[in-house]
Amino acid sequence: MGLVGRLLEAIREVFAVSDRVARARAVEYIEAEIEELENVFSLLVLGSFVGLPSPPMHLSLELMPEMEQELIAMLERVDTAVTPFSHLFSTFDIG
Amino acid sequence: MGASFFFLGKGGVGKSTCSALTAVGLARRGLDVLLVSMDPAHNQCDIFGTALSDRPKRVTSGLRVVEVDQDRWIRRYLAGIEERIRESYRYLTSFNLEGYFRILKHSPGLEEHALLLAYRSILERHRNADALVFDMAPTALSLRFFALPSLSLVWTSHLAALRREILEKREIVTRVRFPGREVETDRIMIRLDESMGEYEELRKAFEDGSRTRITLVMNPDRLSLSESRRIAERLEETGIGIERLLVNRVTAGSKSAVERIRRELSGPELVTVPMSREPLIGIERLEAFLEREAFPLPRI
Numbered sequence: 001m002g003l004v005g006r007l008l009e010a011i012r013e014v015f016a017v018s019d020r021v022a023r024a025r026a027v028e029y030i031e032a033e034i035e036e037l038e039n040v041f042s043l044l045v046l047g048s049f050v051g052l053p054s055p056p057m058h059l060s061l062e063l064m065p066e067m068e069q070e071l072i073a074m075l076e077r078v079d080t081a082v083t084p085f086s087h088l089f090s091t092f093d094i095g
Numbered sequence: 096m097g098a099s100f101f102f103l104g105k106g107g108v109g110k111s112t113c114s115a116l117t118a119v120g121l122a123r124r125g126l127d128v129l130l131v132s133m134d135p136a137h138n139q140c141d142i143f144g145t146a147l148s149d150r151p152k153r154v155t156s157g158l159r160v161v162e163v164d165q166d167r168w169i170r171r172y173l174a175g176i177e178e179r180i181r182e183s184y185r186y187l188t189s190f191n192l193e194g195y196f197r198i199l200k201h202s203p204g205l206e207e208h209a210l211l212l213a214y215r216s217i218l219e220r221h222r223n224a225d226a227l228v229f230d231m232a233p234t235a236l237s238l239r240f241f242a243l244p245s246l247s248l249v250w251t252s253h254l255a256a257l258r259r260e261i262l263e264k265r266e267i268v269t270r271v272r273f274p275g276r277e278v279e280t281d282r283i284m285i286r287l288d289e290s291m292g293e294y295e296e297l298r299k300a301f302e303d304g305s306r307t308r309i310t311l312v313m314n315p316d317r318l319s320l321s322e323s324r325r326i327a328e329r330l331e332e333t334g335i336g337i338e339r340l341l342v343n344r345v346t347a348g349s350k351s352a353v354e355r356i357r358r359e360l361s362g363p364e365l366v367t368v369p370m371s372r373e374p375l376i377g378i379e380r381l382e383a384f385l386e387r388e389a390f391p392l393p394r395i
Contacts, residue, residue, distance in 0.1 A: 027271050030264050037261045044254060055250040056243070057199070058172075058208040062290055063254075065179035066282040 039077070042070040096218070097126075097225045098305065100393055102341075103237050104312035105322040109343040110134075112375050113312050113368065114230040115142045119381045120392045122157030126225035131217055132162045133210055133240075134232045144377045151221075154378060161217075168209035169200050207239040211297065214240075218300075226395065234326060242333045244297040251294065255287045302334045308393060310339045311363070315352035320359065327360060337363045339393065344370040366391035 045063050048054040064071070102114040111134070118130035129151060132139040139162065140147045143154050149167060151159035177196055184192075199205070210232065221227060231237040258281070266278050301307050311326060313319040327337055340360055342353055345367045357365050369388055375381055384390065 023271055027268050030268055034261055034264045034268065037257065037264070041254065041257050041261060044257070055254070056204045056208070056247060057202040058205065059247060059250050059254075059290070061173075061176045061199070063283055063286055065176065065183050066286055068180075068184045 038070065039074070042067070042074045046071055046074055096222045096306075097227060098308050098395070099218070099227045099229060099300075101229045101231055101237075101307065101309045102312055103231045103234070103309060103326060105314075105319050106233055108312050108314045108319055109368075110312045111138050111142055111230050113310070113341055113343055114228050115139060116368075116375070116381055116385060116390055117310075117392060118158055118160075118226075118228040119155065119378065120385050120390055121226050121228070121395070122155055123382070123385065124392075124395075126157060126395065127223070128158045128226045128228060129217070129221050129224045130158060130160045130228045130230065132160070132230045133213070133237075134230055135165050135206075135236075137162045139230060142376060142381070163210065163213040163217075165206060165209045165213070166200075168213050169205050172205075172209065172212060173199055204239075206236060207243050210236070210240045211243055215293075215297070234322060238326065238329050241301055241330060241335055244294045244301060245333050247294045248291065248298060251287055251291045255284070255291060258284050258287060298334075302336075304336050304338065307335065308338045309335065310341050310393065311337050311360075312341045312343055313356065314344050315342055315346075315349035315356070320352075320356055323356075324360060327363075339363055339391075340365045341391065342367045344368070346370050 044055065045060050046054070046067065048057070048060060054060055100114075100117060102110045102117070104110050111132070114130060118128050122128045130139065132147070137147065139160055143160060145152065145154065147160055147162045149162060149164040151161040153159050173196055177192075180192060214229075217227065232240070262278075262281055262284060269276055269278055309330070311323050313323045323340070330337060340356065340363050342349070342356060342365065345353060346369070349367075353365075353367060368390060371384055373380065375384055
């Protein structure tokens with residue numbers, strides 16, 4: 001492979017790496033957004049179990065059998081809710 | 096499927112008696128009628144002078160009477176949810192939830208949900224009956240019963256929109272991180288869609304004046320009129336119409352009160368029932384009253 005060929009290959013590699021990095025970064029943000037949306041959803045449905053206002057009890061109960069993971073995560077979050085901002089800042093790489 | 100005739104009104108105006116007279120009257124016309132007591136303080140057993148339960152009991156050739164056992168419906172419902180939790184949760188999580196379920200039966204809102212479950216089950220089981228006559232619970236509970244499908248739809252549609260957003264974003268992440276992998280079916284979304292379908296069906300049934308026919312029972316007095324006006328307003332907010340106003344216990348001196356009701360609650364058909372000379376207890380007295388007076392039966 002000549003010099004031009006190697007140069008083109010290197011440029012291609014740089015673009016491929018930066019594309020992977022950009023995609024990974026974008027996906028991380030979407031994942032953080034999903035996590036927050038899931039928290040909102042869990043709190044809306046199961047809020048009464050941690051003392052928040054909630055929809056009519058029958059709606060919470062109807063969805064509850066499908067929400068074991070959310071229920072466990074929410075109860076754990078209540079335990080560790082003392083530093084919610086540090087979690088958020090580390091997710092978005094702030095500071 | 097026959098229509099559902101609901102008798103609503105302030106406590107003590109004669110809902111139970113008027114619904115019993117209607118049920119007996121329709122049965123005398125040769126229809127197959129089921130009278131359902133939805134009032135937790137059941138008194139159809141006193142009117143018919145016989146023990147009743149949540150199993151329909153035949154009192155005349157064309158009429159069966161059933162009392163909805165609200166507590167039993169709540170217990171059954173919670174037991175079903177507990178069962179589903181046990182099937183889908185790990186042992187420890189479901190074990191930790193047992194304590195919650197013991198107190199859940201006292202949760203506000205489950206009463207009207209129990210009535211709704213009972214109503215759905217009755218519609219399903221007795222779809223061949225010509226008419227279902229419902230002696231309703233006290234005003235507050237009845238209004239919550241009628242509002243529950245619409246209220247539940249507000250919540251479920253918002254939750255479904257949020258869930259859809261989560262699923263769309265999850266799909267993006269799966270496509271990028273694991274190309275080619277199939278996106279899992281979301282059981283929560285399936286359950287939400289099912290619930291929305293059920294509530295939508297009930298809401299449509301309540302708003303359909305040919306399937307849900309409401310008679311607002313009242314007495315010719317001011318208190319009764321005030322509460323009836325509030326009931327009519329609340330039902331209207333939920334999109335449910337009243338078919339008839341039935342003024343019960345009308346005497347010769349009630350003319351101006353009836354006129355006032357006609358003026359203030361214009362819209363539904365107004366019918367009157369005279370004051371009975373004797374307590375209407377027992378099937379013979381109910382039938383004798385129907386023969387003696389022109390009791391206004393709903394059109395079938």
